[in-house]
Amino acid sequence: MKYVDEYRNAEQVKQLAAMIRRQTTRPWNLMEVCGGQTNAIIRFGLDRLLPPEIRLIHGPGCPVCVTPIEMIDQAVAIASLSEVIFCSFGDMLRVPGSEKDLLTVKSEGADVRIVYSPMDAVALATANPDRDVVFFAIGFETTAPAVAMAIAQADRLGLDNFSALVSHVLVPPAICAVLDSPDNIVQGFLAAGHVCAVMGTWQYEPIARQYGVPIVVTGFEPLDILQGVALCIDQLENGRGEVAIQYTRCVQPEGNSVALAQIDKVFRTVPRKWRGIGEIPESGWALRHDFSRFDAAARFGVEGIRADEPAICLAGAVLQGHKRPFECPAFGRECTPETPVGAPMVSSEGACSAYYRYRLHELKQADGKQDSREGEP
Amino acid sequence: MSDERTEGMHWTCPVPRDVHATVQMAHGGGGRVMRRLIEGFFLPAFGATEPGSPPHDAAVLEVPGGRLAMTTDTFVVSPLFFPGGDIGKLAVYGTVNDLAMAGAKPLALSAGFILEEGLPLETLRRIVESMRRAADEAGVKIVTGDTKVVDRGKGDGIFINTAGIGLVGPNVDISPRRVRPGDAVLVSGDLGRHGIAIMSVREGLGFEAELESDCASLAGLVETLLDADPDVHCLRDLTRGGLAAALCEIADGAGVGIELDEASIPIIPPVAGACELLGLDPLYVANEGRLVAFVPVEAAQRTLEIMQAHPAAVQPAIIGRVTETHAGTVQVRTSFGAERIIDLLSGEQMPRIC
Structure with a gap:
């Protein structure tokens, strides 16, 4: 397949891995920020091609994983209303709220639909003037331009039966939160290529300067990721900490100006709560006052719904790289993709789900644990 | 964050959600939830045709x-x-x-x-x-x-x-219990067309190239295979849950391991592209006109040639082998030597966000 196969070339992958082994002289901890990268690393076994000195830590860049439980509760409350058609990206439906997930609400009779684009929700609102169509707007900077476009479109069309439950989150403040943590062990970052395709790289320059860490904007295919690692290690071994772009086929330093203008028109920066991490200042987007009539949380009066994560779920520690998924005592036992306790077990981009899917068997062999699945009724 | 939360080992499950009280879509999804429905409700009520024999x-x-x-x-x-x-x-x-x-x-x-x-x-x-x-x-x-x-x-x-x-027929015995370590694993054609074709019209995805379902009868192909050599060990048509679900069931039922070579699994570019875009794994996508065959390794090449000559097979391929090791699991070897496990999904695959 064009644009994919050339980045999975086995010979080049092996050569690049050998080069990284040659250039590495001491231990380094790198964090890949994006869940898409985590999935590729585990799926292709890329971490195993690296020298033992390099540890890859899986970052907070899985939108499903970092959406706080109270947003799921708000979504569940809105979706349960009979006049509502609740639209969501597919992998949000199974994330557990305090009591229910959206799939359960659907089985109880709610009209919950999977859409592939926020514009599909606008089309549904146009086609169903007697229903309230709500779009669950979660995700990083990648999904925000399409949501902004949908809101602007609904505004132009004068739709009064469309709204969005907005919980957008931003990568740079999350990187700062990781670096500011007293327990931080991350020395270099593979930044999320698609986020930077929208935003550019200018936001990362001050972070690299302030903390002296390499930040390499990296793609998602095996060769991309290994090249990102190589660029990062090269900086670390030579005592540099700068922004570099590996994913040059998509990312310009200034970003996508059309997308940025659309985002700026519709959203303003706000503090945002992250699952397992807590509130991070200036780390999210909410609707500007000009568009506040499209705010579903206000329209349906669910803003007051607050909830805390299961106190014991290790999602926060996993998302910041303090723990690995299999170090959680619930991993593969109480918490499986079928009965997820924390969000990282739900999305294909979640670190726990990636380890469960691709590594469970050998993890079980390694510690002789019983497979809890066999014991379930 | 505080490490008090992460280091305590007094873990108790805060959200008991083991058992569904009502039917969920996943009960029909061809994954683990559906298997539990069959094993928990239907088999105890009705019994198995051949007790002890894999389904x-x-x-x-x-x-x-x-x-x-x-x-x-x-x-x-x-x-x-x-x-x-x-x-x-x-x-x-x-x-x-x-x-x-x-x-x-x-x-x-x-x-x-x-x-x-x-x-x-x-x-x-x-x-x-x-x-x-x-x-x-x-x-x-x-x-x-x-x-x-x-x-x-x-x-x-x-x-x-x-x-x-x-x-x-008189000499025919096709069943998962006949699958042996050393058997070759073949598919009769490229994977995932039906699932992606249905999804693209159902969800109005509007891919440029219209993809057609692989929906077809496999009876003629099977008859030809058995006429040439009745010693086919097992056959399975790939429907919901795709190749992955079929192989997981057989590995589990036969108590063997299955190893696949990723590079040899046929997937046409439009299906591969749609799967990349939606975050789906083509090995789990539905088919309606493809089968997987387990044959003794010495018969593999001949079986492949028979398939290649039959109109119901499209790009057939030898994709892997049955092993004694890692019994009950299916593994895929990527082209650069790494391995990953193919596990039965809980329900259906969900398209991802970005």
């Missing part, structure tokens, strides 16, 4: 003078018509293929219709005609049927159940 697509019954295979399947597809097929064609080929997977030559089908009040009769006519054409193509007769009508809003236009019987 298969059709039951084989000893009758005076020979062996009869029997199976049934119900079809609830939306939309009713899609590129490359329709619910009627699926209903005939689905049951024909299940019979073929037991090595049976299909003889006769029944057809039960649940019609929703308001369904245009012209739609019904098109579906029935499509069923007749499919039955002719598969060399089987539809000999009995039933019709029920439900109130508007209580059905999705039309649901169809078909049941079928077929004759199993």
